[in-house]
Amino acid sequence: MTRPYRSVLYIPGSKERALEKARGLAADAIIFDLEDAVAPEEKVAARATLARFLAEVDYAPRARIVRINGFDTDWGRADAAAFAAHPGVEAILVPKVNGPADLDAVAAVAGEKPLWAMMETAAGMLNAAAIAAHTRLAGMVMGTNDLAKELGCRSRADRMPLMAGLGMCLLAARAHGRVIVDGVFNAFRDEAGLAAECAQGRDMGFDGKTLIHPAQVEIANAAFAPSEAEVDLARRQIAAFNAAQAQGQGVAVLDGRIVENLHVVSAQAVLARAEAIRLLEAGVQAFGVQRIAVGAE
Numbered sequence: 001m002t003r004p005y006r007s008v009l010y011i012p013g014s015k016e017r018a019l020e021k022a023r024g025l026a027a028d029a030i031i032f033d034l035e036d037a038v039a040p041e042e043k044v045a046a047r048a049t050l051a052r053f054l055a056e057v058d059y060a061p062r063a064r065i066v067r068i069n070g071f072d073t074d075w076g077r078a079d080a081a082a083f084a085a086h087p088g089v090e091a092i093l094v095p096k097v098n099g100p101a102d103l104d105a106v107a108a109v110a111g112e113k114p115l116w117a118m119m120e121t122a123a124g125m126l127n128a129a130a131i132a133a134h135t136r137l138a139g140m141v142m143g144t145n146d147l148a149k150e151l152g153c154r155s156r157a158d159r160m161p162l163m164a165g166l167g168m169c170l171l172a173a174r175a176h177g178r179v180i181v182d183g184v185f186n187a188f189r190d191e192a193g194l195a196a197e198c199a200q201g202r203d204m205g206f207d208g209k210t211l212i213h214p215a216q217v218e219i220a221n222a223a224f225a226p227s228e229a230e231v232d233l234a235r236r237q238i239a240a241f242n243a244a245q246a247q248g249q250g251v252a253v254l255d256g257r258i259v260e261n262l263h264v265v266s267a268q269a270v271l272a273r274a275e276a277i278r279l280l281e282a283g284v285q286a287f288g289v290q291r292i293a294v295g296a297e
Ligand SMILES: CC(C)(COP(=O)(O)OP(=O)(O)OC[C@H]1O[C@@H](n2cnc3c(N)ncnc32)[C@H](O)[C@@H]1OP(=O)(O)O)[C@@H](O)C(=O)NCCC(=O)NCCSC(=O)C[C@H](O)C(=O)O
Pocket: 009, 010, 011, 012, 017, 018, 019, 021, 022, 033, 036, 037, 118, 120, 142, 143, 144, 145, 146, 147, 183, 184, 188, 212, 213, 214, 292, 293, 294, 295, 296
């Protein structure tokens, strides 16, 4: 069954208060960040703090991913080595992946952990298919801030300048069966803006959205879950197709539209996704979940 990645929350590895709070948040996945959210003078201490938290706190059933520093920095190799066999970590996220060779380098020191790739450079966009094909890769994360910086594009609500890159990475991820989550929405007090960008990402086919603040979790969870109407339609499509098949027909008609085998496959995926979310939420609720509002200005 597909694991949900509707809400993927970044938590700076240097912020103990945020690391403490995370166990009570309803995010489907957490990226424990050692890269851009941590100042250079805090890098070494953050690595130790994070290793301690991940040993002492059980963040399951959420997916637990550590974003290391790049191997072109003073910290990347030691980050990968520190979490290569850490039992509290499920995967290593590699920043600014330009091509499969960047993943080879990390794989050599990351033990058996699956790798995820930050897709956020112009070279990474052009090499997306080769990156997605890497045998150690499990997922891709869009880094839309770094990508916008490299492109020199303007920030637009419709994200038109980023669409080529977003689309190429989506195609690559789907061609190779990888998870792919959308980039962050920086204006974390703008709930309507986040909802609109989540809806756009969901329409495009992303599995979920990366987030920077706990107040964004509920909005992403709602946007990337199948709606009641989608679940109802999926059930009725399957029933209509089964009924048509029982009468020797290969195609059904429902609500004035045809239902073929490929639509049944999509409908089954919707139901599987809804069930996976139900099970994950039951597991998260068992630990006790709290809602965090954005702090007042
Ligand atoms: C954006 C923030 C700096 C805002 O922090 P703050 O002003 O402290 O917010 P609040 O007062 O509203 O916080 C309320 C409580 O929630 C906790 N909190 C805040 N953020 C998180 C979090 N991410 N995870 C868990 N808990 C969090 C606070 O501690 C408050 O708790 P309490 O003290 O009990 O009231 C801050 O949210 C932040 O640092 N966010 C993460 C930023 C980050 O990780 N950035 C790097 C990743 S984004 C990126 O790099 C994208 C990519 O690479 C690209 O290129 O696009």
